[in-house]
Amino acid sequence: MAAKRYWLLKSEPETYSIEQLEQDGATSWExxxxxxxxxxxxxxxxxxxxxxxxxxxxxPGVAGIAEVVREAYPDSFAWDPKSHYFDEGSSPxxxxxxxxxxxxxxxxxxxLPLPVLREDPSLEGMELxxxxxxxxxxxxxxxxxxxxxxxxxxxx
DNA sequence: GCCAACGTTGGC
DNA sequence: GCCAACGTTGGC
Numbered sequence: 001m002a003a004k005r006y007w008l009l010k011s012e013p014e015t016y017s018i019e020q021l022e023q024d025g026a027t028s029w030e031x032x033x034x035x036x037x038x039x040x041x042x043x044x045x046x047x048x049x050x051x052x053x054x055x056x057x058x059x060p061g062v063a064g065i066a067e068v069v070r071e072a073y074p075d076s077f078a079w080d081p082k083s084h085y086f087d088e089g090s091s092p093x094x095x096x097x098x099x100x101x102x103x104x105x106x107x108x109x110x111x112l113p114l115p116v117l118r119e120d121p122s123l124e125g126m127e128l129x130x131x132x133x134x135x136x137x138x139x140x141x142x143x144x145x146x147x148x149x150x151x152x153x154x155x156x
Numbered sequence: 157g158c159c160a161a162c163g164t165t166g167g168c
Numbered sequence: 169g170c171c172a173a174c175g176t177t178g179g180c
Contacts, residue, residue: 010178034163056178114179132161134177 006145007044008051008128009066009102010136018052018063018107026069026103030077031085033097037137041100042072050102051140051148053128059113062148070101108152122147 009029011017021027032038050066074095077085090096117123127138140148 012178036163060179132177134162136177 002045005043005045005048006051006140006142007040007048007068008053008062008138008140010053010055012056013054013063014056017054018104021052021064021066021102021104022107024104026101028070028099028101030075030099032075032099032137033085033087034136037135038098040135040137040139041098043139044068044071044100046071049105049145051145054111055136057111059111059115061111061113061117062108062152063111064107065105065149066102067105068100069103072098072100075099110152112148112152116151117148120147120151 013019016027029041032041046068048068050068051062052064052066054060054063074092075085075090075097076092077083077099078087078090078095078097079092080086085097087096114128117126118129123129123144126140126144127133127135128140
């Protein structure tokens with residue numbers, strides 16, 4: 001079995017928050033419409049751990065932990081004309097986009113704000129912190145993952 | 157609301 | 169293959 005990998009998923013809490021994931025237990029991660037992000041989702045394996053990031057939030061930051069509970073499968077929202085995520089270039093016969101399912105693991109006592117992450121020297125090089133980074137699905141090193149979790153659990 | 161940084165599209 | 173125009177992301 002391959003070693004567990006670590007990821008970060010962005011979500012606008014107004015669309016879907018860690019609180020909702022806690023309530024739901026698990027959810028499908030539809031709506032990724034970026035090829036690089038899709039390709040990362042295709043690499044995800046069951047059991048991989050995920051930092052759940054709140055974007056476009058106040059403050060933006062890491063809100064908790066999720067895990068991959070189902071590996072990549074076609075995103076059916078892409079061929080639903082009523083869906084916000086509809087893409088006429090995708091069809092059941094020739095799916096263009098994939099999604100995974102993620103399950104709830106942990107909700108941090110407080111969102112770990114982006115500025116706090118930026119201040120931490122040991123997180124240097126993290127994709128999230130790169131200027132202009134917009135990728136909504138990104139790999140995270142084990143070292144960075146562990147560091148973020150440690151910071152999130154430490155009382156501030 | 158502003159705008160920088162991207163990704164995509166399409167004319168050439 | 170180049171690149172301008174356009175749309176989107178997401179911090180601030």
